[in-house]
Amino acid sequence: MKKLIAPLKNKIGQIFAIFLFLVVQVYCDLTLPQYTSDIVDIGIQNANFQFIIDTGMMMLLMVAISALATVGVSYFSSRVSSGYAKDLRKIVYSKVLKFSNHELNKISRSSLITRSTNDINQLQSVLAMIFTTILFAPLLGVGSIIKAFELGTNLSWIIFVTFIGVVILLVIVIVRVLPYFKVIQEIMDKINRTSREILIGIPVIKAFVRQDYEEEKFRKINEEFYDVNIYVFRNMLIMLPLMTLLMNLMIVLILYFGAYDAMRGSILTGDIIAFIQYSTQVVTSFLMIGAFFIILPRLLVSGRRVNEVLTTDLTITDGELTDISENPTIEFKNVSYKYPNSEKETIKDISFSLKPSKTTAIIGGTGSGKSTILNLIPRLQDPSSGEILIDGKNIKLFKLKGLRDKISFTPQKAILFQGDIKSNMLTGKNDATDEEIENALKMAQVDFVSNLKEEVSQGGSNYSGGQKQRLSIARAIIGKHDFYLFDDCFSALDMNTERLIKNNLKNLKDSSILIVSQRISTIIDADEILVIDNGEIIDRGTHSELVGSCEIYTEIVNTQIDSMEALS
Structure with missing residues (x-):
């Protein structure tokens, strides 16, 4: 749990301020019953109105100081807790960004x-x-016990x-609700996962008229969450009236037995009020x-x-090397890869090289x-066996940032971020000028953008697949970059647009x-085509x-010959 506590290290000063304010608040709260006792036993008993007024003014002063201390506690506690959550989210987010596909399969995105x-x-x-x-309660409790004695x-x-009655009640409630808190979090994961799946799959759901089925599936999960929450909070909330009952019974017992002591003269009326x-x-x-132990x-x-x-x-960790030469060569050397929990290797004994000024292509069935081969180059995942070398050195030896700075990766699914055209382009080069952005848009045949401030919706939903x-x-x-990886990212383009973009890619000398x-x-x-x-x-x-030597490649060519002829 050290990593959970780490964000609090830079907030020690504020935590100390909270403790000081709590001590002041508790001290003021503990003086009030004594003042009440003095007013009854001295002021009222002796009809000393000046004493009553003076003591009352002291009580008002203590209430005012306690109120100010309470404000101080609330102020600093909100700053510490909010700052802690902010820093912890930042740490979690930074860690998740380092996850490979292996970690994402272990802990789902939802x-x-x-x-x-x-x-x-x-x-x-x-x-x-x-x-x-929790810091306030022990101070108040211990102080009140001392004052009562x-x-x-x-x-x-x-x-x-x-106290015994309160403990028994708390134990019963905790035992009843304890197992269900983990269940609640797991069901929330299921709700998140199901909601995400339904929202992404809305077009398919509508196309196959599966609305009723998906509604029923979500209803079952939602009702399960509802039932568990009702059970937990019903058990928790019933504690409040029972605790109030115990407290009132305590006051009745104090008044009952205290009245006998008062009549015998062994205790003053004001002391009974203070004791209550x-x-x-x-x-x-x-x-x-107890409330804390419940949550x-x-x-x-x-x-x-x-x-x-x-x-x-x-599974993907940084190496030690930082320097990578200009225009290096990447070599796959007997590389194999098997996905976690899979018995079959996805790729086996792959060997080829990516050399400067050369275009290599990979083609094969679904x-x-x-795509697995491409994911291995920027180390989105690592080979199960074999080596990937950059200028003769294993890419695992290099810093991830230095390695990935050398690589430009265009994934199979076009991903755009909410913002505008310029903010999306700056993802590729954070210091790009408007002229560089416009030149890149021109090379990619982006002729549908009016200006760089044009809005991009979340996921680029305001653009078509080809756009x-x-x-x-x-x-x-x-x-x-030294390496440009394109993972089937021309599939939504017409032949003519594809040809124009490919001609422009020749400028990447x-x-x-x-x-x-x-x-x-x-x-x-391509200078070399690998058939997988x-x-x-x-x-x-x-x-x-x-075309003449590979049967599978020839079959692919024959199935696309009409489009090939149209292109030529």
């Missing part, structure tokens, strides 16, 4: 969203409660009996601590879930491992280009060499 929002919110709320309640009465056993107030403060402090299981569950993210071992692909390509080529595609037209002029089948390279060569 669960990561819940952990970085709801779970951290739970930690923030509990932290604020610790500062405003100082009164010298024989009624202290009533406090002890009430101190006893009430003791029980109230127990209730505060403690939720705190532990949320803390454990967030801590799991922070302590997850990364699921043959083409998003062209914007994604423009973002990839805006910066100078001295760089190596790797293109994955299902279309012959995209790779026909079932994760293995079955042939390689230029287009003209493969």
Whole structure:
């Protein structure tokens, strides 16, 4: 749990201020019952109105100081808890950005969203409660017990009996609700996952008229969440009236037995009133601590879930080397890769090189491992066996930032971020000028953008598939890189637009280009074409060499011959 506590280290001064304000608040609250006792036993008993007024003014002063101390506690506790949550989210977010596909398969994306929002919110709320309640309650409780004993009465056993009753009640409630807090968090993950799945799949759901089925599926999960919450909060909320009943019974017992002591003259009336107030403060402090123990299981569950993210071992780690030569060569040397929990290797014994000023292409059937090969180059995942070398050195030896600065990767699915055209282009090069952005847009045949401030909706939903692909390509080529990886990112483009973009890519001199595609037209002029089948390279060569020698490549060409002729 050290990583969960780490964000509090730079807030020690504010925490100390909270403790000081709490001490002042408790001191003021503990003096009030004594002042009440003095007013009754001295002021009223002796008809000393001046004493009553003077004592009353002191009480008002103590109330004012206590109120100011309470404001101070609330102010600093809110700053500490909110700052803690902000810093913790930043740490979690930074860690998640380092996750590879292996970690994302271990902790799902929907669960990561819940952990970085709801779970951290739970930690923030509990932290604020610790500062405003849990630190306050023991101070008030211990102080009230001491003050109650100082009164010298024989009624202290009533406090002890009430305490036993409170403890028994708390234990019963905690035992009943404890197992369900983890269930609530797990169901929230399911709701998040199901909602995300439905929202993404709305077009498919509508196309196959599956609205009723999806509504029923969500209704079941929602009702499950409702039922568990009702059970938990019903058990928790019933504690309040029972605790109030115990407190009132305590006051009745004090008045009953205290009346006999008062008639015998062994206790003053004001002391009975003060004892009731101190006893009430003791029980109230127990209730505060009890309330914390009730939410403690939720705190532990949320803390454990967030801590799991922070302590997850990364499969992709930094190397030590920082310097990579200009225009290097990348070599795959007997590389194989198997996805976690999979028995079958996705790619097997892959060997090829990416050289400066050369274009390499990969073609093959769906699921043959083409995208997996591209993911290995920027180390989005690491090989199960074999090596990937850059200028003869394993890429694992290099710093991730230095390695990825050399690589531009255009994924299969065009991803745009909410903002405007310029902010999306600056993702490719953060110091790009407007002239550089416009030049990249021109190279990618982006002729549908009126200005760089044009809005981009979340996920680029205000653009078509082909438009998003062209914007994604423009973002990839805006910066100078040694390797440009294009993962089937021309699929939504017409032949003519594709040809124009490919001609413009020839301006990326001295760089190596790797293109994955299902279309012959995209790779026909590559310097080397790798034909992949079932994760293995079955042939390689230029287009003209493969047409006559590779059966699979020839079949692909024949299925696309009409479009090839149209292009020519």
